[in-house]
Every structure is written in C-alpha cells, then in structure tokens.
Amino acid sequence: MNKTDRMLAIVLELQQRKVVRAEDLASIFETSVRTIYRDIQALSESGVPVMGAPGQGYSLMEGYFLPPVMFTVEEAVTLLIGTDFVEQRFDPEYGLKARTSSKKIESILPEPVRADASRVRKTMRLLSPGNRVSLGEEKDYVEIVRRAILQERKVEFNYVKKMPDSNGNRKSFRSAAPYGLAFLQGAWTLIAWCDLRQGIRHFRLSRMKELKVLEERFEMPPNFDLEDYRPSDDRNLRVQVLANPDIADRVKESDNYYMETLEECEDGLLVSFRVRQLEEILQWVLGWGSNVVVLEPESFRDRIRDEGEKMLKRY
Incomplete structure (x- = not known):
C-alpha cells in the first residue's frame, strides 16, 4: 500500500472508531509506528483535523467527515456481488434493500467504471441453491x-x-x-x-x-460476542480411511465437514476424520462403495461390514 492510499485508509479508520492508537494503526497497515506518526503529521498539515491524546491515541475532530471516495472497478464489483449474495440468501426485506443498494452503487459510478464493473460482473456468477425445497x-x-x-x-x-x-x-x-x-x-x-x-x-x-x-x-450475556465466539469441540472419535487413487480428486472436492487431514500415499489418499459419533460419516463412507476402505477404528470396520451384509440380503 502506497503512502496516499494508507493515509486515506487511516482517515477512514478514524471515522469508524473514536480513538485509535498508533500501534494499532501500524498493526492494521503492517508498517512501523514511526511511519504512522509521519502519516498523521502529513494529514494534519493537509487540513485533516486529527487530534492526539497522550497515552490514548488519535481521533478526528467531532463533525469532520470525509466525502465519499471513488470506487475502483474491483471495489465496485465486490460491492455488487455482495448485494447479489444478500438478495439470494437473506430474507425478503434485506433482499429488497440489496436490490436498491445495487442500483444506488451503480448510479454513483462514473460511466467508465460502471461499464468495466458491469463487464467484469458478467464473468462471475453466484449459483443459487436452485430447487432446494426448504x-x-x-x-x-x-x-x-x-x-x-x-x-x-x-x-x-x-x-x-x-x-x-x-x-x-x-x-x-x-x-x-x-x-x-x-x-x-x-x-x-x-x-x-x-x-x-x-x-x-x-x-x-x-x-x-x-x-x-x-x-x-431475554438479556444478551454481556460477555457474549458473536464475532469472537468459538464453539467447544467435542469431536473425540478419530477415523481413518484409505481412498483409491482413481477417486482421490473427487474425495478432496467433497470437502466433508469432519475431514481433518488429507495425505497422498503410494496406495491412494489417506483421509483422517474427527467425529462425535460414527454415524456422522457412515453414509459418506458407504457412498464410495469399495473405493474406500476403513482403516480404523475396528468398530467402524465392523459397522461397515454389517451394513454391507444387510445390503447384500436386500439384493
């Protein structure tokens, strides 16, 4: 990031937060604290009312607001694709807001940027879930x-x-x-x-x-923050399977939630899982038929064998 872009980003950061320390700005923009000091001085000299409080950080004078900035083609495409996603996956109220937001974004873009954004946007597509009943x-x-x-x-x-x-x-x-x-x-x-x-x-x-x-x-717990929330992981059962080389790529693409590691080996693809109960990946393993072999635990090998015998009796 060059100096001009960084200075603009600093102002935007100060607009969003009341007080920001130089150390935090240095961390955000991956630069030194000394560089941030120079950027703040340059902003002040250019007329941006940045105030510094010793031991607290920097802030903008109350009432100061940076006018809207021009979007690059990439930024415009990012925002427009974001509105497409909201329209598809959020509720009808936000879907409507997404459509109006998209029109407003397009209306403020300069014609060259709008044309380029439209061209790039046409090369990308968010596929909706289609006929999912629910x-x-x-x-x-x-x-x-x-x-x-x-x-x-x-x-x-x-x-x-x-x-x-x-x-x-x-x-x-x-x-x-x-x-x-x-x-x-x-x-x-x-x-x-x-x-x-x-x-x-x-x-x-x-x-x-x-x-x-x-x-x-109900009252929201004061110590609960969705952004920082991490659920406890109680997946204590480990399962290891070996997939034939012919289906290794498809197994990787399946991106099963319980997969932990994938390792190429001479006999195929070694896949490790961590689950709460074996039933969570039973259908996944059975779906590959003889192309996947359970290595451990032995109890899961027995379970797969039992399911195979039941299927044989049905046919």
Missing part, C-alpha cells in the same frame, strides 16, 4: 429470527436433528434465546441458549418447523 422457508425464518434477536425475544420451534438420540428420536421441541445467526457450509445456523439443554447450541434453520417468536424476553 430455501423459501429458510429465508422466511432468517427474517423471523433476525427480528427476535433485535427485540431480544425468545423463540420456540420443533427441531429435526441430523442424528437420532439414544431413544431413536430425531424430533424435539425447543425454546431458546437467540444470540446470533451464522452462515455455515451454505446454510443459516442459529446460535442460541437452549432452555432444554441449558447451554449454547446450534440449530440449522432448514431443520426447524413451526418457528414462533415468544413474548418472553
């Missing part, structure tokens, strides 16, 4: 949950779990305090305090049924 309901649930989070109201719903519990049940009724939404592996997931489990749990919106917002309110 997509419409999932998008509706995004809006319901989003409003519940803002209003700090609890929600209730019937939830269909991926794996059955110890009693063989997959459905359960839940009430929860919604803390945030995350877009994981192509699907929306609610992070919430579950009243049934008395802890933070994750719920995919596509598995929810009869979602309702309750009158009961």
